[in-house]
Ligand code: MN
């Protein structure tokens with residue numbers, strides 16, 4: 001093939017026609033949409049500040065659903081929107097569409113749990129005249145990131161008589177906070193510095209400092225611990241045994257914040273995966289009269305493998321499908337449920353790790369997602385030879401990219417690190433188990449799984465826009 005001689009203009013046209021380049025959100029939208037991006041960031045921060053645990057996220061989503069006309073209960077044959085909460089830790093919002101269910105439905109699933117420190121069932125102890133809670137970390141954390149920083153405690157305690165006590169301490173300016181101690185550098189050489197990073201902080205040392213004042217006199221046994229118990233009894237009516245039936249989660253204290261002089265990013269705990277949860281919630285609330293039935297499913301336990309009654313491996317989605325059949329006046333059956341699910345399309349709303357400027361060599365630059373380039377479609381996750389990955393089909397990726405292009409959703413593709421570097425998974429494969437088409441779709445974040453994750457407002461908004469376009473599509 002002999003090279004043709006072409007004018008500069010012709011070469012430019014060729015390049016535009018033949019090559020693919022992803023674009024920054026900010027280069028791709030007009031002033032009006034830029035204002036929408038910033039306004040969306042404000043709403044999202046409010047959601048984060050009120051949803052530091054899966055239970056709080058469920059409460060927020062349930063309230064928003066109610067306000068937007070979703071019913072608590074399925075009305076037989078009414079064909080109207082409804083929601084269903086599952087054990088206070090998972091929730092589904094359902095908006096029946098105009099087309100028959102046999103044509104399949106559109107599902108966005110996201111997870112509302114995030115890495116944290118959970119209190120153990122016998123957490124309270126006293127050591128050298130200080131009181132502590134023992135913890136067991138939840139999900140993939142880098143333990144050193146949880147030391148020497150203000151922490152809050154959120155969660156619920158179920159009393160022996162069944163009464164539920166909800167707590168959230170450490171967020172209000174007037175609240176006390178808690179902390180995990182770290183060793184002074186002067187004495188850290190053997191205990192920490194000479195060890196591998198992953199081994200320098202032991203899980204059993206992630207103990208939360210909660211008090212130091214005594215009660216009684218010097219003959220009183222465990223005076224500091226007893227003082228804490230007295231406070232908890234006076235304030236919440238709690239006794240030590242109550243911790244056994246509690247879910248108390250230690251999370252970073254403080255609000256979501258704008259990051260950068262230009263306020264273009266949001267720094268917060270829990271972008272993974274509440275960025276997708278908020279986008280999915282807002283998308284299903286905003287998509288009016290969809291053609292296909294729209295479902296937004298919010299699940300728990302993703303960070304520990306999606307097991308448990310409220311995780312994506314549970315049959316919650318099938319239960320919701322039975323409800324849906326009742327809602328549209330069809331006699332529910334297993335056959336009908338599976339017929340619908342196999343013909344459905346889903347987005348597994350989850351974050352990806354953005355190309356880290358300081359650690360670019362763990363990514364493969366040409367295929368890594370980048371901050372500010374829009375919502376990221378991740379065809380496969382997994383590790384070492386795509387093992388354990390959903391790996392979306394070419395047909396589905398093709399359908400989705402043309403949909404996003406048509407409706408001006410700024411999107412990019414990404415993968416989770418370079419080949420053989422590491423990897424991870426999402427809930428995509430659990431939906432795929434029903435035979436439906438599914439792909440991972442969400443923003444790329446920096447400092448993922450840290451107490452202060454960074455997301456780009458342009459990407460956050462395009463995640464919402466992408467979900468809305470998807471739920472509203474034919
Ligand atoms: Mn996630």
Ligand code: MN
Pocket residue numbers: 272303449
């Ligand atoms: Mn995660």
